[in-house]
Amino acid sequence: MADVKRVVLAYSGGLDTSVILKWLQTTYGCEVVTFTADLGQGEELEPARKKAELLGIKPEHIFIEDVREEFVRDYVFPMFRANALYEGLYLLGTSIARPLIAKKQIEIARKVGGDAVSHGATGKGNDQVRFELSYYALEPEIKIIAPWREWDLRSREQLIAFAESHQIPIAKDKRGEAPFSVDANLLHSSSEGKVLEDPSVEAPEMVYMRTIAPEDAPDKATYITVDFEQGDAVAIDGETLSPAALLTRLNALGKENGIGRLDLVENRFVGMKSRGVYETPGGTILIAAHRGIESITLDRGAAHLKDELMPRYAELIYNGFWFSPEREMLQVLIDKSQEFVTGQVRLKLYKGNVAVVGRSSPYSLYNQDLVTFEEGAVAYDHRDAAGFIKLNALRLRTLANRDRKVGG
Numbered sequence: 001m002a003d004v005k006r007v008v009l010a011y012s013g014g015l016d017t018s019v020i021l022k023w024l025q026t027t028y029g030c031e032v033v034t035f036t037a038d039l040g041q042g043e044e045l046e047p048a049r050k051k052a053e054l055l056g057i058k059p060e061h062i063f064i065e066d067v068r069e070e071f072v073r074d075y076v077f078p079m080f081r082a083n084a085l086y087e088g089l090y091l092l093g094t095s096i097a098r099p100l101i102a103k104k105q106i107e108i109a110r111k112v113g114g115d116a117v118s119h120g121a122t123g124k125g126n127d128q129v130r131f132e133l134s135y136y137a138l139e140p141e142i143k144i145i146a147p148w149r150e151w152d153l154r155s156r157e158q159l160i161a162f163a164e165s166h167q168i169p170i171a172k173d174k175r176g177e178a179p180f181s182v183d184a185n186l187l188h189s190s191s192e193g194k195v196l197e198d199p200s201v202e203a204p205e206m207v208y209m210r211t212i213a214p215e216d217a218p219d220k221a222t223y224i225t226v227d228f229e230q231g232d233a234v235a236i237d238g239e240t241l242s243p244a245a246l247l248t249r250l251n252a253l254g255k256e257n258g259i260g261r262l263d264l265v266e267n268r269f270v271g272m273k274s275r276g277v278y279e280t281p282g283g284t285i286l287i288a289a290h291r292g293i294e295s296i297t298l299d300r301g302a303a304h305l306k307d308e309l310m311p312r313y314a315e316l317i318y319n320g321f322w323f324s325p326e327r328e329m330l331q332v333l334i335d336k337s338q339e340f341v342t343g344q345v346r347l348k349l350y351k352g353n354v355a356v357v358g359r360s361s362p363y364s365l366y367n368q369d370l371v372t373f374e375e376g377a378v379a380y381d382h383r384d385a386a387g388f389i390k391l392n393a394l395r396l397r398t399l400a401n402r403d404r405k406v407g408g
Contacts, residue, residue, distance in 0.1 A: 004143055006031045007116040008109045010101055010131070013048025015170060017120045019159050020147045021055050022166045024118060028145070033061040033112050037101050040068045040186025040244065051169065063108055067100060068186055072243035075100055075322075076187055080283070080290055081231040081341075082306065082334045084314040089264055091280045091287065092317050093188025098127055099322035102134030106142065116143035123149045126269050130320035137323035180207060186247055188260075188280040199265050199275045210251065210279040214258030214352030221350040222257055223357075226250075226289040228345070231338030233286060247282045254281020257349040269319040285347065285354050292345040292356035296364040302337050309333070 007024055011017045011034035024032050034057055036048045045064050052062045075096050086092055105117045117135055121127035128146055135142050153159055156178070163170050183190045191207045205213065227235035234240055236249050254260045260281035268274050294303060309330060316327045343361025347354055370380060 004028050004030045004116045004145070006033060006109075006112065006114045007118050007143075007145060008033045008035055008105045008112070008114045009118045010105055010120065011036050011048060011052065012120070013045070013051050015159060015163065018051060018055065018168050019153070019162050020118065020120050021052070021057070022168060023147055023151060023153075023162070024145065025056070026166075027151075030116070031061070032057060033108060033114055034063065035101075035105050035108050036062075036064045037104060038064070038066040038068060039071050039097055039100075040248070041184040055168065061112065063104075065104065067104065068244040069242060071097065071100055071186060072247050076247065076283075077232045077243055078331060078335070079317060080286055081338050082310055082313045082330070083287055083291060083294075084310060084317060085287075086314045086318040087264075087266055088311075089262060090266060090276075090278065090318075091188065091262075091283045092314060093185065093278060093280055093283065094127070094183050094190050095130060095318045095320075096187065096322075097185045098130035098320065099134045102131050103138060106135060106138045109139070109142065116145055118145040118147065121146070121148065124270065124272070126318070126320070129269055130322075133320040134323055182209075184210075186244060186251070187283050188278055190276055190278050192274060192276045196275055196277055203263055203277045207277050208261060208279060211255050211260055211281050212258050214261075217256065217258035217351045221348050222253065223346065223348055224253060225344050225346050226286070227343070228290070228293045229342050231290070231335070231341040233289065247286070250282030250285045252281075253349060254285050258352040259349060259354055260284040261352070285349065288354040288356060289345040289347055290341075292347070292359045293343050293361060294341055295356075296359050296366045297341045297343065297361050298337060299365065306334065306337055 007028070007030050009017065009021060009024065009032055011021060013036065021032055021034065024030060034048070034052045036045055038045055049062050049064055053059065079092060079096055084092055086095070102117075108114065109117055119128070119131045121131055123146070128149075132144055132146070135144055153162060160170060162168075178194065180191045180194045180196050189210050191203075195201075196203055196207065225235075225237055226233050227238070227240075232243070233246055233250075236246060241249060260279050260283065262278040262280070263275075264278065265273055265275045298306070313327065313330045313334070316322070316324060316330070321327055340361075340363035342363060343359065345356055346358030348357045
């Protein structure tokens with residue numbers, strides 16, 4: 001790709017992407033445009049601007065954007081309408097951020113006349129797949145530069161040596177060997193590598209940054225209410241909040257109560273197993289609340305079909321197919337199911353646990369007269385159950401009669 005003229009780099013301002021920035025300049029002789037997304041990772045982003053300027057990037061080619069509201073509204077919330085969990089546990093915090101970053105890079109490339117995009121994902125992980133599938137889905141002919149698959153820098157020491165040789169500033173805390181790597185956004189934090197590579201060893205407490213230990217959480221339960229409209233959370237304790245503000249509030253509540261820790265060995269799309277430690281405090285509360293409101297507003301058939309489709313939907317996001325037609329088709333079905341998922345859920349937060357303790361909706365399908373042990377006002381003839389059971393037992397009785405004959 002010697003003909004690359006201008007590349008849009010997903011840039012954090014950290015050691016890796018700063019080295020990538022300079023490497024792109026020296027290897028390809030191209031102009032670099034940086035994009036830094038504020039996804040709620042909790043870091044000051046202005047230093048990224050200053051470092052980019054120091055490395056020769058024109059001010060008009062430095063893009064820093066607060067995408068927290070878009071992230072939660074257009075990516076996190078649609079995913080939570082599906083109750084998506086990868087391999088039954090993982091709330092997909094890293095996976096769901098990648099298509100948004102990729103989309104912004106492509107938009108910037110179109111704006112500035114970029115002919116290539118670049119990212120800092122390694123050649124062993126899932127993120128390279130997520131970024132690049134998204135790039136190609138949005139701009140089929142875009143050129144992609146993945147430095148970790150091209151260069152010969154294979155260790156932290158080599159990265160630091162490259163940085164020093166090109167006068168790239170290195171923070172003091174970046175010179176030592178990092179005990180583990182961290183990725184974070186408003187939905188979660190993800191830690192992996194180094195001290196976490198042996199799955200038989202419990203993760204040290206220093207890994208956890210977004211939650212206090214459950215045993216250190218208050219001895220008194222915290223009760224909250226979450227209001228939903230058509231499947232999306234809109235208020236906490238009666239206060240209407242924007243999507244990002246709502247998730248931020250739930251994160252604080254989850255942190256205080258030690259909620260949302262997950263130690264997982266997962267199957268990467270590229271073929272290997274990896275161990276990650278995730279913290280998703282607000283998301284853990286939100287998915288419990290969403291299931292709570294669905295329990296009274298979704299018909300049994302709709303609810304069970306959603307649960308059957310959910311693993312496929314979650315796998316599509318994990319593997320990087322957010323912009324695929326099959327994910328979009330599933331999204332239409334999921335969103336259709338949420339038309340009457342409106343109401344309020346009451347939750348009890350206590351020492352790492354989330355319990356739904358109340359739920360109400362103007363569209364509730366729960367009928368107390370039907371389920372009461374007392375004789376209710378609704379006509380339900382107990383004798384009807386005999387025929388219902390007998391019809392459902394017909395094939396079982398037929399099988400039993402055949403087996404009895406065969407068995408002699």
